[in-house]
Amino acid sequence: EVVLTQSPATLSLSPGERATLSCRASQSVSSSLAWYQQKPGQAPRLLIYDASNRATGIPARFSGSGSGTDFTLTISSLEPEDFAVYYCQQRNNWPPWTFGQGTKVEIK
Amino acid sequence: EVQLLESGGGLVQPGGSLRLSCAASGFTFSSYAMSWVRQAPGKGLEWVSTISGSGGSTYYADSVKGRFTISRDNSKNTVHLQMNSLRAEDTAEYYCAKIGVVDYWGQGTLVTVSS
Numbered sequence: 001e002v003v004l005t006q007s008p009a010t011l012s013l014s015p016g017e018r019a020t021l022s023c024r025a026s027q028s029v030s031s032s033l034a035w036y037q038q039k040p041g042q043a044p045r046l047l048i049y050d051a052s053n054r055a056t057g058i059p060a061r062f063s064g065s066g067s068g069t070d071f072t073l074t075i076s077s078l079e080p081e082d083f084a085v086y087y088c089q090q091r092n093n094w095p096p097w098t099f100g101q102g103t104k105v106e107i108k
Numbered sequence: 109e110v111q112l113l114e115s116g117g118g119l120v121q122p123g124g125s126l127r128l129s130c131a132a133s134g135f136t137f138s139s140y141a142m143s144w145v146r147q148a149p150g151k152g153l154e155w156v157s158t159i160s161g162s163g164g165s166t167y168y169a170d171s172v173k174g175r176f177t178i179s180r181d182n183s184k185n186t187v188h189l190q191m192n193s194l195r196a197e198d199t200a201e202y203y204c205a206k207i208g209v210v211d212y213w214g215q216g217t218l219v220t221v222s223s
Contacts, residue, residue, distance in 0.1 A: 036153075038153075042215075043203055043205075043213035043214065043215055043216060044145075044153060044203075044213060045211075045213075046210075046211035049208075049209055050209075053209075055209075055210070055211065056210065087152065087153055089153075091207075094167075095155075095158065095167040095168070095169070096155050096167075096169050096170070097143075097155040097158075097207070098155065099152055099153040099154070099155070100152070101152050102152045102153075
């Protein structure tokens with residue numbers, strides 16, 4: 001089973017700042033990695049698939065990069081609605097699909 | 109408009125059973141695999157099970173294998189999760205989802221396993 005480790009656990013930033021979230025896989029997942037955003041009381045929302053492709057309707061301030069075992073989600077300039085929990089998910093070696101433990105982006 | 113509507117959650121005693129259902133609309137249901145993903149209170153996301161579009165292939169997390177059964181009825185655009193021998197650690201919000209390049213998720217149904 002592929003284990004995904006996200007860092008940091010919590011990111012404290014102000015609106016307008018740049019956010020950089022990391023996801024590391026225990027073995028190569030090629031480019032089959034997705035990023036999700038989840039707000040309290042809501043279902044997860046797909047942001048990025050295949051490591052770097054924005055899902056439909058996702059603003060350009062969200063970008064993904066990486067391949068193999070190291071991946072990054074970047075939010076270029078945080079908007080108030082971006083404060084949430086972010087999860088990575090690998091879609092290469094399944095079953096099982098696995099998720100990272102999440103990174104909470106909170107207002108500083 | 110795509111909709112996934114889960115139902116069937118509730119409070120059940122340890123060792124009991126529940127059947128979750130997910131009614132889908134707005135897309136060609138039979139063309140896509142469907143999954144259940146759960147989230148324990150205050151915790152992260154855990155994939156539970158996936159069924160192929162035809163229903164011919166099913167996959168389970170080790171944590172539920174032998175206790176949960178996923179099925180689908182393409183004539184009714186529904187997917188089900190039969191949960192038996194429930195444990196306290198199965199307490200979670202259960203989401204029905206079509207996961208892919210285009211994702212659809214339901215709003216979830218809460219399952220609480222407690223005496």
